Amino acid sequence: MSVLEVENLSVDLGGRPVLRDIELRVDVGEFVGLIGPNGAGKTTLLRSILALIRAASGQVLVEGRTAKPGRSRLGYVPQRHEFAWDFPISVENTVMSGRAGRIGLFRRPGVADWRAATEAMERVQIADLRTRPVGELSGGQRQRVLVARALALQPSILLLDEPFTGLDMPTQELLNDLFYQLSCEDKAVLMTTHDLVLALESCTRLALLNGTIIADASPGELEDHDVWKRTFGVGENSPLMKILKVA
Numbered sequence: 259m260s261v262l263e264v265e266n267l268s269v270d271l272g273g274r275p276v277l278r279d280i281e282l283r284v285d286v287g288e289f290v291g292l293i294g295p296n297g298a299g300k301t302t303l304l305r306s307i308l309a310l311i312r313a314a315s316g317q318v319l320v321e322g323r324t325a326k327p328g329r330s331r332l333g334y335v336p337q338r339h340e341f342a343w344d345f346p347i348s349v350e351n352t353v354m355s356g357r358a359g360r361i362g363l364f365r366r367p368g369v370a371d372w373r374a375a376t377e378a379m380e381r382v383q384i385a386d387l388r389t390r391p392v393g394e395l396s397g398g399q400r401q402r403v404l405v406a407r408a409l410a411l412q413p414s415i416l417l418l419d420e421p422f423t424g425l426d427m428p429t430q431e432l433l434n435d436l437f438y439q440l441s442c443e444d445k446a447v448l449m450t451t452h453d454l455v456l457a458l459e460s461c462t463r464l465a466l467l468n469g470t471i472i473a474d475a476s477p478g479e480l481e482d483h484d485v486w487k488r489t490f491g492v493g494e495n496s497p498l499m500k501i502l503k504v505a
């Protein structure tokens with residue numbers, strides 16, 4: 259079943275076309291890597307899926323319905339620098355804020371909300387940090403908080419924007435294993451990353467993006483170097499091609 263359907267989506271920003279005719283479906287059980295160079299439109303696509311950006315044309319369906327900010331079961335992990343870390347709030351309340359759309363305005367979290375938040379913190383191994391102010395955390399701990407905040411919503415699909423940037427190897431492995439496991443648990447994962455080695459190894463499917471989707475297939479099926487060259491605008495001698503030959 260498709261959790262996410264992006265149909266014929268085009269987006270303009272600042273009067274310029276950024277995305278054109280995007281067609282992308284993500285099914286339950288898939289771990290999809292969204293790959294492309296800087297400025298390709300990866301974040302714009304995630305924000306369009308979240309309905310935070312208005313499309314010029316096309317539509318986004320989540321579980322068969324038009325995506326609505328805060329309403330759809332979309333767990334979003336933004337790039338770490340986009341979050342207001344100096345806001346005086348504890349880890350557990352930050353994680354709980356991921357459920358705000360479900361809890362509703364002016365309501366206090368109930369037992370089920372605290373259970374979901376606690377499970378989310380346990381999955382990324384930050385339960386011991388729950389009372390700490392988020393501003394005191396390291397970069398890797400902050401990344402885990404953002405993942406727990408997205409998981410607290412109990413999403414059907416997780417949207418991850420560069421989740422591995424600046425992380426040490428053990429934290430990368432922990433999160434990468436978790437994302438893979440989530441895709442095996444009736445969820446779907448869509449992740450942007452510049453880590454091609456990791457994406458080639460871990461993702462079940464890769465969508466190559468540069469303004470539009472240039473190729474969309476399993477890593478094993480993306481043997482045609484031309485699609486990679488077109489996506490990244492590089493030649494045969496690029497280090498990127500060496501990674502592909504080894505992989």
Ligand SMILES: Nc1ncnc2c1ncn2[C@@H]1O[C@H](COP(=O)(O)OP(=O)(O)OP(=O)(O)O)[C@@H](O)[C@H]1O
Nearest residue numbers: 271272273276294295296297298299300301302303
């Ligand atoms: N608010 C905005 N107004 C105008 N143009 C924008 C805006 N936000 C992004 N853009 C432009 O849209 C294009 C796509 O940006 P986006 O951040 O989606 O790329 P990206 O693939 O996520 O890049 P990176 O890998 O560097 O994070 C870029 O050319 C960027 O300058």
